[in-house]
Amino acid sequence: MSSVMTLSIADATLILPAGRYWLSTWDAAMTQRWIDMALDSAMQQNLNPAWLAADGGLLANLRVWENIAFPAGFVSDWPLALLESRLVPLLRLLKIDESEWKRWLGRPAVQLEQRERRLLGMLRVALQRPALLVAEAGFFTEESLPSPSLDLCNAALADGVVLAIGPVAPPPGWQFAEIGLERKEVQT
Amino acid sequence: MLKRLRYGAPHLLPEFLAALPALRRWPVRRVLAKQLYFSGIESLGMVALIAMAVGGIIVGQLHFQFGQSGQGALKLLASITLSELAPLVTGFLLVARSCSAMASELATMQAGGEIRNLYRMGVPPVPYLVVPRVIGMSISAAALTIYFALIAILTGALAVGGMNTNIELEALLDGLTLAILPICMIKGMAMGCAISLVACAQGLSGPPLTTEIPRAASRAVLRGTIALFGVDLLFVLMARLI
Numbered sequence: 001m002s003s004v005m006t007l008s009i010a011d012a013t014l015i016l017p018a019g020r021y022w023l024s025t026w027d028a029a030m031t032q033r034w035i036d037m038a039l040d041s042a043m044q045q046n047l048n049p050a051w052l053a054a055d056g057g058l059l060a061n062l063r064v065w066e067n068i069a070f071p072a073g074f075v076s077d078w079p080l081a082l083l084e085s086r087l088v089p090l091l092r093l094l095k096i097d098e099s100e101w102k103r104w105l106g107r108p109a110v111q112l113e114q115r116e117r118r119l120l121g122m123l124r125v126a127l128q129r130p131a132l133l134v135a136e137a138g139f140f141t142e143e144s145l146p147s148p149s150l151d152l153c154n155a156a157l158a159d160g161v162v163l164a165i166g167p168v169a170p171p172p173g174w175q176f177a178e179i180g181l182e183r184k185e186v187q188t
Numbered sequence: 189m190l191k192r193l194r195y196g197a198p199h200l201l202p203e204f205l206a207a208l209p210a211l212r213r214w215p216v217r218r219v220l221a222k223q224l225y226f227s228g229i230e231s232l233g234m235v236a237l238i239a240m241a242v243g244g245i246i247v248g249q250l251h252f253q254f255g256q257s258g259q260g261a262l263k264l265l266a267s268i269t270l271s272e273l274a275p276l277v278t279g280f281l282l283v284a285r286s287c288s289a290m291a292s293e294l295a296t297m298q299a300g301g302e303i304r305n306l307y308r309m310g311v312p313p314v315p316y317l318v319v320p321r322v323i324g325m326s327i328s329a330a331a332l333t334i335y336f337a338l339i340a341i342l343t344g345a346l347a348v349g350g351m352n353t354n355i356e357l358e359a360l361l362d363g364l365t366l367a368i369l370p371i372c373m374i375k376g377m378a379m380g381c382a383i384s385l386v387a388c389a390q391g392l393s394g395p396p397l398t399t400e401i402p403r404a405a406s407r408a409v410l411r412g413t414i415a416l417f418g419v420d421l422l423f424v425l426m427a428r429l430i
Contacts, residue, residue: 039308051308059302061293070215071309074316077213134308 005132005161008041009034012181020162022137022169022176031136031166038134038163048075050130054138054166056121058109065105068123076128083127090126093152094119119152126156133157137166140174200389203314204322210315211323219316223324227286231332235281239336242273243343251348258348262360265344266337270372274337275329276420279379282329283412287387290321291408294391295401303392313392322384329380330373337372375423382419383412 005016009023010033023038025031035051042049050071051057058067069083091101104116112120118139125133133156162176170176210216243265250261294317297303303313341360342353349356387408394400 035308043310048310051305051310053305053308057305057308059297059305060300061297066215066218070218071311073215074210074213075310080214 003131003160005042005047006045007038007163009037010181014163014179014181016161016163018160020157020174020176021164022178023163023165024169024178024180025165025167027167034165035134035136038165042132042134047132048128048130049132049134050125050128052121052125052133052135052139054136055114056112056117056119056124058112058117058120060108060110062109063105064107064109064112064120067109067120068105068127071124072128086127087123090123090152090155093155122153122156126152129156129159131160133160133162135162135164137164137168137170140164140170140176141168200314200318200385200392204318204385207312207315207319210319213315216316216320220320220324223321224328226289227282227325228328228331231281231285231328232335234285235278235332235336236339238277238281239274239339240343242269242277242336243340244347246340247344247347258356259359262341262344262348262356263363266341266360266364267368269337269340270368272420274333274340274372275375275379276416278329278333278336278376279383279416279419280413282325282332282380283383283409283416286325286328287383287408287412288405290325290384290387291391292401292405294388295394295404296398298392298394298396299398299401301396304396318385318388318392321388322381325384326377326380329383330377333376333379334369334373375419378423379416379419382415386411386415 003018005014007014007016014023023034025034039049039051059070062070065087068087069080072078072083073080094101096104109117109120121139164170164176169178211220246265246268247261250256250264251258256264294303297317306313306316342357345353345356345360390404390408390411394404
């Protein structure tokens with residue numbers, strides 16, 4: 001797969017080499033519209049983009065493990081055994097006791113706190129290993145994840161293109177480069 | 189594709205049929221297993237109770253009130269139950285119990301932005317949400333219809349035969365055409381398919397508002413009931429034509 005992504009958003013074409021980008025918007029409605037456009041454009045090119053909502057984007061009636069595994073199981077048709085073998089090393093990055101995360105995986109997603117929801121969203125993305133991640137910029141806030149979870153985030157976001165869309169810039173620690181639609185091409 | 193967040197019942201049937209191959213994926217099969225549990229296994233007690241009541245009431249009316257012979261009453265009960273009552277009453281019970289739940293669950297997902305999230309994850313709602321629900325409900329309805337009929341007939345046999353129930357049943361089996369059983373099952377399955385399609389359409393067709401949740405549940409019950417009679421009428425017409 002090409003490491004340079006070409007996305008069409010609002011009549012503009014973004015050419016994005018691997019890296020993290022923040023596309024600034026003015027309001028929530030524009031954010032949602034542009035997210036849809038970016039994902040639409042990627043899906044039309046069969047890029048299999050991953051999606052990360054500010055609140056993790058969970059399905060409340062599923063358990064934690066189902067929420068993590070089902071997009072990869074559905075979209076990529078990966079069997080459960082493969083997903084499990086990929087998930088365990090990711091969970092180890094969190095430096096949590098094995099019995100604790102096993103219990104966590106069995107919990108209904110509706111019972112999770114905001115921080116856990118975000119962690120679940122990131123685990124889902126890390127499991128998919130996408131070449132393109134489209135995210136709500138609100139996900140990348142300072143207080144979003146504790147330090148071991150940052151290792152997981154960095155592992156998940158290491159390769160490919162991450163495009164965060166929203167009115168508020170992610171904190172500098174996340175190393176996002178700002179782009180506007182008037183700047184149609186990003187050079188690195 | 190991301191913009192199509194609303195469905196009407198007429199659009200859903202062809203989309204449902206086109207999405208059937210999704211059943212080979214494990215997330216869809218998992219939803220199917222849950223649906224079979226919720227609408228099938230969990231309904232067993234309620235269906236058994238109503239079937240016993242229906243069997244007892246019909247035989248009681250025919251045998252004890254109108255003086256029909258025990259054999260005759262049981263034969264009538266079996267004939268009415270297998271041709272009409274079992275699929276229709278089971279359908280009603282499923283409409284009341286599962287369709288409202290199904291529609292409100294989907295409407296809640298719509299209101300909470302979960303349907304939009306599914307699209308964004310590349311998971312279209314019809315294969316992931318509608319296919320397992322409709323298939324699960326159809327299988328459950330077919331099985332529950334036969335279960336209802338058997339319990340109603342057994343209760344009737346017990347009521348008229350007492351200690352000689354097996355003799356009554358043997359006599360009944362001698363006079364009964366067994367071809368009616370698959371027809372009864374197919375009718376139950378068609379009704380289950382119709383009411384679950386209606387419920388899914390109602391759950392997914394409203395705007396993403398929390399006020400839509402009770403409205404979707406109420407519409408699913410009303411339109412599901414109409415769909416039940418529509419399917420029943422269709423079977424009657426088909427029987428006339430064949």
